[in-house]
Amino acid sequence: MTGVAKYASFGYDRDQKEPGDMKLLLPHQIVEEKVRSDFDRDIRRRFFRGLEFAEPEGDPGWFGPGSAVWHVHSHTSALIFGLQCAAFMERLDPSIFWMGSDHSRLVERDKDGTPTGRIDVEGAQTRLAHSLAFFIGTAYGSTRTAEKVAQTVRAMHHTIKGVRPDGLPYDADDPEWLRWNYATVVWGIATAHELYHPMPLRDIDRYYAEFVRVGHALGGTDLPSTKAETADCLRSYLPRLALTHGAAMSTGANLMSNPDVPATAKFFDWAIRDAMPDWAAELISHKPPHPVERAARRAATWAAINGTRAAMGQLPEFQQAQRRVANGTIVDHTEPAYVLGSDPVRSRDKVEQML
Numbered sequence: 001m002t003g004v005a006k007y008a009s010f011g012y013d014r015d016q017k018e019p020g021d022m023k024l025l026l027p028h029q030i031v032e033e034k035v036r037s038d039f040d041r042d043i044r045r046r047f048f049r050g051l052e053f054a055e056p057e058g059d060p061g062w063f064g065p066g067s068a069v070w071h072v073h074s075h076t077s078a079l080i081f082g083l084q085c086a087a088f089m090e091r092l093d094p095s096i097f098w099m100g101s102d103h104s105r106l107v108e109r110d111k112d113g114t115p116t117g118r119i120d121v122e123g124a125q126t127r128l129a130h131s132l133a134f135f136i137g138t139a140y141g142s143t144r145t146a147e148k149v150a151q152t153v154r155a156m157h158h159t160i161k162g163v164r165p166d167g168l169p170y171d172a173d174d175p176e177w178l179r180w181n182y183a184t185v186v187w188g189i190a191t192a193h194e195l196y197h198p199m200p201l202r203d204i205d206r207y208y209a210e211f212v213r214v215g216h217a218l219g220g221t222d223l224p225s226t227k228a229e230t231a232d233c234l235r236s237y238l239p240r241l242a243l244t245h246g247a248a249m250s251t252g253a254n255l256m257s258n259p260d261v262p263a264t265a266k267f268f269d270w271a272i273r274d275a276m277p278d279w280a281a282e283l284i285s286h287k288p289p290h291p292v293e294r295a296a297r298r299a300a301t302w303a304a305i306n307g308t309r310a311a312m313g314q315l316p317e318f319q320q321a322q323r324r325v326a327n328g329t330i331v332d333h334t335e336p337a338y339v340l341g342s343d344p345v346r347s348r349d350k351v352e353q354m355l
């Protein structure tokens with residue numbers, strides 16, 4: 001037993017210098033230490049490399065202090081939950097599901113590289129970590145950092161092309177796909193914020209209006225920029241949506257009975273389905289429970305999300321960004337520089353090296 005595991009087990013402060021300096025941690029401090037160390041080990045050290053939040057002084061990034069995006073994305077636990085909602089929603093498009101099956105780390109593969117149909121837990125965690133680095137880097141990273149992570153995601157999208165088992169082609173650069181993907185993401189993050197942030201924005205349309213810059217930076221066009229427009233956009237895709245077998249196995253009773261699925265995923269599965277628009281809930285045969293039970297379940301989810309946030313504390317990256325602009329900014333915010341069609345052509349192997 002080493003490192004944080006040892007200190008968490010016995011309740012000692014890991015910063016102690018001498019035996020005489022030893023102090024006992026309270027239970028909640030042990031939890032805080034564990035959450036922070038896990039995030040540092042599993043996410044920050046592996047996926048935040050090369051991202052700059054402290055410099056250059058005065059650079060507001062794509063959004064800047066006082067923005068709705070800084071407020072929403074600085075609550076890391078709610079952000080993660082929102083990304084999980086978005087991931088579930090986007091897979092209701094069969095093309096998205098097959099893109100993930102063919103190209104994503106989400107799906108377990110046998111020794112020959114053939115998808116087994118099961119979720120690769122480590123791969124799912126890796127994808128979430130990459131997503132988190134992107135949505136934190138674009139939110140309050142420096143302008144250079146935002147451009148860097150956006151270029152990396154675009155480069156990956158450029159390589160995702162193929163054919164579904166039913167013969168229909170898919171292409172991650174398809175404007176219709178980019179619009180659907182963007183709408184699911186902005187909807188997921190905003191909905192999680194409204195449901196589970198302790199201090200939700202009074203005007204959520206501020207967030208929708210600002211965040212569209214990220215969609216444009218990924219090559220999206222004709223994107224929704226209000227809550228109402230996003231809801232209409234999502235619903236307009238209903239004729240092309242369907243519940244694939246793989247998506248059905250990833251929720252509800254099928255997920256709950258899967259021994260390979262972590263307990264935390266099972267806990268949040270109901271909350272993800274509960275967040276769905278009515279028509280999406282109908283598509284997956286989800287019916288809300290009695291209002292009293294629903295309120296109790298949401299309260300438990302609120303406690304889990306905000307308890308984790310309290311244990312984790314504010315990310316050092318956000319604190320660095322705040323210090324970066326403490327003496328003012330050169331402009332209110334910068335704009336993504338991407339011009340459609342301007343990216344160089346890269347192989348999949350080259351893109352993997354960028355990650």
